[in-house]
Amino acid sequence: MSLGQERDAFKRLHRPNYASWHSQPTPLNSTSSAAATPAPVPAPITASTSESTSTPSAKKKRPKTNIVYSQPADTGTGTNVNTQLVYAIDHLKSTHNPMRLQDIAIVTNTPLETDAVLLEKFKSHDRILWDPKTDLYSYRHEFSFRNKAALLTEIQRQTRKGGGIPVRALKESWKEAPLAIEELEKEGDVLVTRTVKDGQLRMVFWNEIKPDDESGGKQVEKEFFDLWHSLKVPNDVDLLRALHAEGLQATAEETPIPKAPSNMKKKGKRSAPRQRQAKITNTHLKGEIDLSRDYERK
Structure with a gap:
């Protein structure tokens, strides 16, 4: 077998699959110049290309909106x-x-x-x-002040009456009131209560005892503050046992005053007794003696 015949037999064994080609390649028994040039390799067909060729246009995604359909829409001031x-x-x-x-x-x-x-x-x-x-x-706001001094005067007036002022009400009258209250708290002029959750200002009171060496009024040290809050009040059973062990007795509850029965008549002015009309039975004396008249003994 010649060298050319062996080459042709080798090409028949390793012949590629032309079924997926769009155009048929040149036959193997062509001229030597055509056989010498390699045939172009087609691009592999993937799923994406097949889908793009099969569907004329890809589906567009819907734009996402932040509309909450469970809440009513804001229609402005309304008609009411x-x-x-x-x-x-x-x-x-x-x-x-x-x-x-x-x-x-x-x-x-x-x-x-x-x-x-x-x-x-x-x-x-x-x-x-x-x-x-x-x-x-x-x-017309509840309070009329526009500076720190007037705010302190209003807090003093309200504290002398026996109560504090909500910080929210002060903020409605003056927007800078919370900042002024914090400054007054640092200076020791007012006492402030805060919320447990986020520590926001809640109520403000006037500090009658100034924080100085003579009258006291200084802030309690954190050590005693923590000790006080670490104490736990026992339940009723343990508390009664502890009092009994020390020879003490729990105070009795205040006995409620018994209420008057509801069926009793209300107290008021007594009405005059009603006079009952007497029934006359001595009819045989009619015409001779006036029985409706009182006769006094002489």
């Missing part, structure tokens, strides 16, 4: 008169400057100028002040 009144009053409450009626209507988008019922309710509100000279409206 009371809702519009709340919007107008809240806006006037948030600002400390007097405003014109036209400006309030524009900012809050409420028909204050055209709706007579809404305007009447707005003017008759107990917190709305109207100046007839300037035709301006303002909100």
Whole structure:
């Protein structure tokens, strides 16, 4: 066998699969120049290319929206008169400057100028002040102060009455009130209670005892503070046992005053006794003696 025949037999054994080709290659028994040039290898067909050729256009993804369908949509001030009144009053409450009626209507988008019922309710509100000279409206806050000294005076006045002031009410009257209260707390002029969850200012009281060496009033050391809060009150059973072991006795509860029965008549003025009409039985004396008359003995 010649060298050319062996080459042709080798090519027949390793002949590639032309079934997936789009065009048929040149036959093997062509001229030597055509056989010498290698045939182009087709690109492999993947799933993505097959899908792109089969479907004319790919599906577009829907844009994601942040709409919460479980909550009602914000429709502004609404059409209810009371809702519009709340919007107008809240806006006037948030600002400390007097405003014109036209400006309030524009900012809050409420028909204050055209709706007579809404305007009447707005003017008759107990917190709305109207100046007839300037035709301006303002909100009457619970407190009227604009500086730190006036704030301390208001806290002193309220503490002398026997109570503190909520910090929220002070903030509505003056936005800088919380910062001023924290400064007064550091200076020792006021005492503040805070929320357990996030430590926000809750109530403020005037500190009558100044923190100095003569009168005291200094902050308790943290060691004693922790010892106090580490004490635990026992339950009722253990507490009674501990008192009995020390020879003590628990105080008795206050006995409730018995209530009067509900079926008794209320105390009041006594009415005059009702006179019953006597029945006359001596009819045989009728005409001779007047039985309805009282006869006195002589």
